[in-house]
Amino acid sequence: MTKAIPTARPERRNEFLLLTANALRFTGKALVSNPTTLIGTFIFAVIILLAVLAPIIAPYDPISQSIINRLQGPSWGHWLGTDYYGRDILSRLLHGARYSLVIGILSISLAVVVGSLIGLVAGYCGGKIDIVIMQIMDVVLAFPALILGIILVAVLGGSVVNIIIAIAFTAVPAFARIARAPVMTLREREFVQAGRALGFSDLRIMFRHILPNIVPEIIVMASLWMATAVRTEASLAFIGLGIAPPTPTWGGMVREGFENILDSYSVALFPSLAVLILVLALNLIGDGLRDAIDPKLGTNS
Template sequence: MTDTVSAPPAAIARKGRVRSFVARLNLTTWIGLAIITSLVLLAVFAPVFATHAPSRQNIMDPLIGPGGDYLLGTDQFGRDIWSRLLFGARYSLTIGVSAILLAMVVGTLIGMIAGYLGGRIDIIFMQVMDVVLAFPALILGLALVAMLGATLTNIIIAIAFTATPAFARIARAGVIAQRDREYVQACQAMGFSGPRILFRHITPAIMPEVMVMASLWMATAVRTEASLAFIGLGLAPPTPTWGGMVRDGFDNILSAAHLALIPSMAILVLVLAFNLIGDGLRDAIDPRLKDTG
C-alpha cells in the first residue's frame, strides 16, 4: 500500500503501458522469442552440449550420416556437424546482434539530428544515406569486407554500415512527426535545450518503431553474414560459421546433402524467429496494422 501511494504517477503510468504492450504481443512473437532464447542458450553453453571439439578432424570418419556417435553426422574432414553448429551459432548471433545494434545507434542518431535540425544538415545527412541505399546491401557488404579484411570486427562494421540508412530514415521520419507536437512546443517554451528535448522527450516516442526495424534487420544481418561466408569472405577456417558450413557442404551436395541442408535449416530457423518477433512487435505497437497487413 505504501509503495503504491509513494510511487510517482509517471512510474505507475509507465508500468501500465509496459503491461499493456506485453498483453498485445501475439503468439508468433512468443514463438520467435522462445526460438531465439533457445538458440542463445545453446550458443552460450556450446561446450556443454557439444559432443566433440568443433575443429577436431577424424580422417577415419568422413561424411558419416546423422546418428550413432555423431548426432548430425560428420563433414568431409570428419568434424562433428552438431558441435560445429553449436559453436557456429555464437558467431551468427554475435554478428547479427552486434551489427544491428551498432547500425541502430549510429543511424538513429543521424536521423534524429537531421530531422530535428532540418535545413542543410537534414539535406546533407539524408543525401549521404541515399547514396549508401543506392547499393544493394550484399554487394556493399562484400566490397567493404574485401577492402577491410574478413575479421569478426570488420564483418560487423560492414553489415552495420549497410543497415545504418534504414535506421536513419525511420528515426528522421519519427522526429519530424514529433517535433511540432504540443509537448515539444511546451518544452521549448520552458527553455529546455535542444538535446534535452530530442533525447529525453522525443526519443522515447520513436524508439518502438526503431526496435521493430532492429528485429527485422537482424534477420537480414544473419543472411548477409551467411552469404559472405558462402562466397569465401566470412571468418577464416577452421572457425565454424553456418554460412561456411553451407559452402563446405555444397561441394558434397550429391553424396552428403545433410552437410549443406542442416546449417541451411539453422539459418532459416534463426531468420524466421527474428521475423516473427519483428512482425509481432509491429502489430503490438500499432494494432491497426493487423487489418491492413
C-alpha cells in the same frame, strides 16, 4: 531560517531508467500478445541457450578432424553426420551459432545507435542539414546491402569486428530514415514547443522528449534487421568473405556442404536449416512487435 528548494536532478537521473523500463515493458507485452511471436521468441531463446552452452553440450571438438569418419550420414555416434574433414556437424552448429548471434546482435546494435542519432539530428534540425544528411543516406541505400557488405569486407578483411562494422554500415541508412520520419512530426508538437519556451536546450529536447517517443519504431526495425544481418553474414561466409576456417560459422558450413553435396546431403542441409530457423524466429518476433505498435497493420494483413 530558509529551507533549501529541492532540485529535480534525482528525477532527471531516473528518466533514463524509466524510459528503458517503458521500452522493455512495451517489448514484453508485444512478445506475449501474439501466439506466433511467442513461438519466435521461444525458438530464439532456445538458440541463444544452445549457443551459450555449446562448450558443455557439444559432443565433440568443433575443429577436431577425423578423416576416417568423413562425410558420414546421421548416426548414433554423430547425430547430424560429419563433414569432409570428419568434424562433427552438430558440434560445429552449436559453436557456429555463437558467431551468428554475436555478429547479428552487435552489428544491429551499432547500426541502431548510429542511425538513430543521424535520423534524430536530421529530423530535428531540418533545412540544409536534413537535405545533406539524407542525400548521403540515399547514396548508401542505392547499393544492395549484400553488395555493399562484400565491398567493405573485401577491403577491411574477414575478421569478426570488420564483418560487424560492414553489416552495421549497410543498416545505418534504414535506421536513420525510420528515426527521422517521426521526429519531423514530433518537433512541431506542443510539448516540444513548450520545452523551447521554457528554455530547454536542443539536446535535452531531442534526447529526453523526442527520442523516447521513437523507441518502439526502432525496436521493431532492429528485430527485423537482425534477421537481415544473419543472412548477410551467412552470405559473406558462403562466398568466402567470412571468418577464416576452421572456425565454425553457419555460412561457411553451408559453403563446405555445397561443395560436397553429392557425397553427403547432411553437410549442407543442417546448416541451411539452422539459418532458416533463426531468420524465421527473428521475422516472427519483428512481425509481432510491428503489429503491437500499429494494430492496423495486423488487421490488414
